[in-house]
Amino acid sequence: MKDFTAELAELDEQSLRRTLRWLDGAQSREIFLDGIEGLNFASNDYLGLANHADLKTAMLEGVERWGVGSGASRLITGSMTAHGMLEEKISELKGTEAALSFANGYATSVGTVSALVGKGDTVILDKLSHASLIDGARLSGATIRVFPHNNLEKLERLLESCSKTDSRVLVITESVFSMDGDVALLGDIIRLKNQFGALLLLDEAHGLGVYGENGMGLSEYLGLSSEVDIHMGTLGKAAGVAGGYIAGCRDMVDLVVNKGRSFIYSTAPPPAQAYTAMKALELIVSEEGKHRREKLWDNINYLSQKLKIEGTSAILPWHVGESEEALALMESLKQKGIFVPAIRYPTVPRKTARLRITLTAEHSREDLDLLVGKLVG
Ligand SMILES: *Cc1c(COP(=O)(O)O)cnc(C)c1O
Numbered sequence: 001m002k003d004f005t006a007e008l009a010e011l012d013e014q015s016l017r018r019t020l021r022w023l024d025g026a027q028s029r030e031i032f033l034d035g036i037e038g039l040n041f042a043s044n045d046y047l048g049l050a051n052h053a054d055l056k057t058a059m060l061e062g063v064e065r066w067g068v069g070s071g072a073s074r075l076i077t078g079s080m081t082a083h084g085m086l087e088e089k090i091s092e093l094k095g096t097e098a099a100l101s102f103a104n105g106y107a108t109s110v111g112t113v114s115a116l117v118g119k120g121d122t123v124i125l126d127k128l129s130h131a132s133l134i135d136g137a138r139l140s141g142a143t144i145r146v147f148p149h150n151n152l153e154k155l156e157r158l159l160e161s162c163s164k165t166d167s168r169v170l171v172i173t174e175s176v177f178s179m180d181g182d183v184a185l186l187g188d189i190i191r192l193k194n195q196f197g198a199l200l201l202l203d204e205a206h207g208l209g210v211y212g213e214n215g216m217g218l219s220e221y222l223g224l225s226s227e228v229d230i231h232m233g234t235l236g237k238a239a240g241v242a243g244g245y246i247a248g249c250r251d252m253v254d255l256v257v258n259k260g261r262s263f264i265y266s267t268a269p270p271p272a273q274a275y276t277a278m279k280a281l282e283l284i285v286s287e288e289g290k291h292r293r294e295k296l297w298d299n300i301n302y303l304s305q306k307l308k309i310e311g312t313s314a315i316l317p318w319h320v321g322e323s324e325e326a327l328a329l330m331e332s333l334k335q336k337g338i339f340v341p342a343i344r345y346p347t348v349p350r351k352t353a354r355l356r357i358t359l360t361a362e363h364s365r366e367d368l369d370l371l372v373g374k375l376v377g
Contacts, residue, residue: 015323016345026051027240029362031339038337039367041357046314047209047292048362049240049280058279059241062272070268075257078268082275089278090245093216093285094231099247100256101277103269105205105234106132108244111260112232113172113201114140116252121168124158124198126150126184128177133203137172139261149177152188159196169198175207175218179348179356181315183218190227201230208284209238210314215284215293235277239284243269243277292361299359299368306372317343318355318375326353338371 011017024032027050031040049055062082072078083101090099102108113136117123121142125133128149137144145162147154155171162169171193173184186202193200204217212220217233219225230252235243246256256263283289296314304311307318318340320326326342333340333355344353357371 015327029360029364029367033334033339036334036337038334038339039363039370041338041340041359041363041371043360044206044237044314044358045240046206046238046296046358046360047240047284047289048360049209049238049283052240052280052283054283055240055276055280059272059276062270062275066271066275068270068272070271072268073264073266074268075264080268080271080274082271082278083268086243086274086278086281087245089281090247093214093281094247095225096231096247097250098253099245100253100263101235101269101274102244102263103266103273104236104242105203105232105244107262107266108232108234108246109133109203110136110139111262111264112230112246112256113137113170114261115256115259115263116140116199116201116230117142117168117170120165121170122162123170123172124155124162125172126174126177128174128180129172130174130178130203130205133172133174133201142168142170149180150182150185152185152192155189156192159192159198163196163198169196170201171198172201172203174203174205176205176210176313176315178206178315179343179354180317181206181313181356182310183312186218186222186224190224194227199229200227201232202228204231204233205237206313206315208233209289210293210296213290215289235280239277239280241277241280242273295361296359299361299363302365303357303359303368303372306368307375314359316357316359318357320353320355321351323350323353326355329355333374336374338374340371 021034027043027045070078086101087099109132117140119141123137123142124145126149127146145158176183207217209215211218219228231247235241300311323344326344330342340355340357343356
């Protein structure tokens with residue numbers, strides 16, 4: 001039997017070993033990482049809400065009103081007023097009949113996908129779908145089919161091949177792909193899923209807060225919200241707090257309440273978390289939220305133009321290739337006070353290691369110029 005030390009040594013040899021890096025203080029534009037002070041280009045806190053004064057106040061208020069823990073799963077006695085307030089806000093903003101919240105996005109994906117499809121059904125995923133969606137599909141017992149990233153021809157063929165049965169077919173895609181920062185061909189995907197009578201789950205983890213007049217995501221921006229059967233997302237990225245949600249028709253949500261194992265067999269998230277997330281959504285649609293979104297897009301447009309890469313989201317990949325090279329570049333930037341994470345196998349395919357630059361509304365022009373100087377000299 002191979003011992004743990006040997007397995008870790010193997011990871012080390014391939015430059016694939018991961019270790020935790022410790023952050024001092026709050027998430028913000030400037031952080032202390034492993035004791036070094038520098039600029040944070042590594043957070044998904046796109047609007048800079050994680051350390052927002054109003055949200056800190058909301059969290060404290062939530063604790064005052066409801067204590068720190070929820071004490072039970074939602075179906076026992078853990079469904080508290082704050083969870084209901086959050087869900088009402090989500091369905092109002094998404095324009096759906098109902099919504100359901102979870103402790104985080106991971107639990108949302110796993111619980112929802114495995115509740116909505118099962119043995120005999122089919123899940124069709126974009127090849128670059130997030131691990132949580134893949135895990136949900138595996139757990140469901142449904143047949144899993146994968147189409148190459150954004151490849152509509154292949155998606156059409158897959159839909160065709162399973163359209164003859166009366167079992168459920170669920171197409172899954174993300175609005176923004178988390179490691180490449182590019183977007184789904186949502187209009188075409190919707191046309192196809194409608195043509196073949198399939199359902200669509202859209203994961204807006206990196207879309208919420210970033211796109212659309214109200215910041216409700218790519219589906220809002222493209223005017224396609226009502227065509228999405230299952231809206232999904234996290235409240236831990238642009239919303240700056242923690243949690244996950246789905247939104248859609250009442251029966252879909254009720255089915256997840258009844259069959260979503262990560263929902264049923266888990267203590268409800270702290271009510272103060274749900275309350276703060278609700279306040280974060282209010283902030284996202286407010287004038288201030290709009291202003292922060294504009295600032296974020298100014299930053300995206302500026303940096304992508306300077307680095308001559310596409311800027312379709314707040315995630316800008318700087319391609320390197322080999323894992324060792326990406327790690328070395330990350331280290332050298334870190335020593336110069338710039339934090340950009342290296343992303344490598346197995347998160348992305350081998351030989352496609354990259355630095356994953358994430359921008360927020362908090363970055364200044366000078367911050368971006370500093371990064372550009374270090375990357376392209
Ligand atoms: C981060 C992420 C999740 C998981 O959300 P958490 O709240 O972090 O658990 C799900 N899907 C995608 C695409 C993500 O990027």
